[in-house]
Amino acid sequence: MNSEFRTGYLAVIGRPNVGKSTLTNRLVGAKVSITSKKAQTTRHRIHGVLTTDDAQFIFVDTPGFQMTHKNALNRLMNRSVTSTFADVDVILLVVEAGRWGNGETEIAKMLPADKPVVLVINKIDRLADKAEVLPFIAKVSGLHDFAEIVPLSAEKGLGTDALLAAVARYLPVSPPVFEADDITDRSERFMASEILREKLFRNLGEELPYGIAVEIEKFEQEGDLRRIHAAVIVDRDGHRSIVIGKAGERLKRISTDARKEMETLFGGKVWLETWVKVKGGWADDERALKSLGYD
Numbered sequence: 036m037n038s039e040f041r042t043g044y045l046a047v048i049g050r051p052n053v054g055k056s057t058l059t060n061r062l063v064g065a066k067v068s069i070t071s072k073k074a075q076t077t078r079h080r081i082h083g084v085l086t087t088d089d090a091q092f093i094f095v096d097t098p099g100f101q102m103t104h105k106n107a108l109n110r111l112m113n114r115s116v117t118s119t120f121a122d123v124d125v126i127l128l129v130v131e132a133g134r135w136g137n138g139e140t141e142i143a144k145m146l147p148a149d150k151p152v153v154l155v156i157n158k159i160d161r162l163a164d165k166a167e168v169l170p171f172i173a174k175v176s177g178l179h180d181f182a183e184i185v186p187l188s189a190e191k192g193l194g195t196d197a198l199l200a201a202v203a204r205y206l207p208v209s210p211p212v213f214e215a216d217d218i219t220d221r222s223e224r225f226m227a228s229e230i231l232r233e234k235l236f237r238n239l240g241e242e243l244p245y246g247i248a249v250e251i252e253k254f255e256q257e258g259d260l261r262r263i264h265a266a267v268i269v270d271r272d273g274h275r276s277i278v279i280g281k282a283g284e285r286l287k288r289i290s291t292d293a294r295k296e297m298e299t300l301f302g303g304k305v306w307l308e309t310w311v312k313v314k315g316g317w318a319d320d321e322r323a324l325k326s327l328g329y330d
């Protein structure tokens with residue numbers, strides 16, 4: 036192995052809708068491995084891993100920034116900031132070409148001084164003339180001491196290699212944490228739980244109970260069909276109704292969103308059964324939804 040191999044943790048942050056998910060998915064794709072070679076040094080959940088010849092990029096979840104809820108930033112300021120930035124090596128702040136608004140100003144205030152922040156200027160495909168980005172770069176470079184500024188289009192895949200090259204420099208020299216190509220159904224299982232978790236975050240917004248977790252209890256494959264049994268685990272009985280929603284509608288929406296994304300990712304039908312479990316005891320009688328999807 037390359038003795039200069041680098042491995043590090045990255046947080047992708049930014050205002051809602053700037054393209055964080057598009058960027059992360061473009062970089063990571065479905066290639067996720069959960070076989071850790073050594074103890075994880077992060078408290079974060081891993082969103083995805085990209086391994087190249089020279090480096091391993093480990094993308095961590097940044098829930099505070101993934102919520103579309105208008106109070107997401109307040110919430111983040113109150114309690115998530117430290118944990119979002121703890122343990123990562125590089126922060127990728129994503130903005131849209133030509134747009135630096137209040138959201139960006141607020142986020143910039145929270146950036147830690149001791150971590151490299153790479154500014155990603157996304158959606159440059161929208162610019163009629165790519166040179167239009169130059170005055171914007173000049174402007175934003177004065178707003179924070181960015182380690183690098185990289186214009187790109189996450190959707191079109193333009194400039195993403197340049198981003199990786201720019202980011203790799205800030206990762207510590209260290210062997211990979213994850214196996215490079217170990218794509219097994221365990222990794223699909225992992226992706227399934229991450230997708231469901233993300234849908235919970237999105238749909239519950241500010242109501243997201245503390246300590247909520249997802250457990251994939253069964254993951255079976257028959258041809259192209261995957262049968263997945265997932266439990267959403269909450270701390271207290273009162274949290275269950277929050278997740279389930281009126282007449283089970285919320286959990287149904289969450290599960291449908293999750294199933295659709297799983298089907299796209301896995302390239303086949305998914306039969307997803309989801310229910311809510313209160314930590315410490317099963318609540319099968321309250322099983323919210325029996326079978327979803329596979330229509």
Ligand SMILES: Nc1nc2c(ncn2[C@@H]2O[C@H](COP(=O)(O)OP(=O)(O)OP(=O)(O)O)[C@@H](O)[C@H]2O)c(=O)[nH]1
Pocket residue numbers: 049050051052053054055056057058100101102103157158159160161187188189190191
């Ligand atoms: N034109 C263009 N659109 C993009 C690009 N990247 C993302 N988008 C679009 O921007 C919208 C938001 O993208 P997401 O990746 O969901 O943004 P996000 O920052 O993850 O959003 P939240 O999860 O709500 O915080 C989607 O409609 C994307 O298709 C890009 O490079 N160019």
